[in-house]
Amino acid sequence: MNRREALARVAWIMGGTVVGANLFLEGCTRKATNSVESLFEPANIDLLGDISDTILPPTSSPGAKEAGVGAFIPVMVKDCYTADDQKTFVEGLAKLEDAAKEKFGRKFQELEATERTELLAAIDKEAKEHQRNRTDEDPNHYFHLFKQLTLLGFFTSELGATKALRYVQIPGKYEGDYPYKKGDKAWAT
Numbered sequence: 001m002n003r004r005e006a007l008a009r010v011a012w013i014m015g016g017t018v019v020g021a022n023l024f025l026e027g028c029t030r031k032a033t034n035s036v037e038s039l040f041e042p043a044n045i046d047l048l049g050d051i052s053d054t055i056l057p058p059t060s061s062p063g064a065k066e067a068g069v070g071a072f073i074p075v076m077v078k079d080c081y082t083a084d085d086q087k088t089f090v091e092g093l094a095k096l097e098d099a100a101k102e103k104f105g106r107k108f109q110e111l112e113a114t115e116r117t118e119l120l121a122a123i124d125k126e127a128k129e130h131q132r133n134r135t136d137e138d139p140n141h142y143f144h145l146f147k148q149l150t151l152l153g154f155f156t157s158e159l160g161a162t163k164a165l166r167y168v169q170i171p172g173k174y175e176g177d178y179p180y181k182k183g184d185k186a187w188a189t
Contacts, residue, residue, distance in 0.1 A: 046072045049064070049071075050065065052146075053148045089145050089146075127141040127142075166184070
C-alpha cells in the first residue's frame, strides 16, 4: 500500500468529511485563478476576518479574527482549492455582500454583530440544504467552504490550539483512560 492509498483509506474511515480531503491526496499544488489574487487585498483579508469572527466569535478564548484566520483563508484557497472551488469561494464572497445589502441595506462589515449572526445563520441554513442535496457534479456551497476554512484556520493556529484547546507542548505517554470532566476542552496534541 502506498502513502496516497493509505491517506485515502483514512479519509474514508473518517467519513470522507475531512476538511479538504483532496488536500491529503493531492497536496497544495494547485494553480490559482486570477480572481483569487483579489482575496489577498487588505480589505478582503479584513472582511474574511470579520466573517470568520462571526462564525467563531471571541468568548473565553480568542475569536477567529484574532487568530489570523482572515489572512490564512486566501492562502488555502489559492494553494489548495480546485479552480472550481476557488471560483465558488470568490463568487460566494460577492454573494454574501449582496445578501447583506439586500437584507439590511448595508455591507457586511457595516452590520451590527446581531445582524451579522442573523445573516450568516440564514446562509448556513441554505448551505446545509445545498450540501444535503448536492451531487458529485454540483459545486460546494460557498458558505460551506467558509466554515471549513474558518475551523481549520482557527484550530491549527497557535491561539486556537493553546487557548481554545488543551495543549501540551511535549506530550507524555498515551493515557487512553484519562478522566473527563464535563466542560473540559478537547486536546490539541
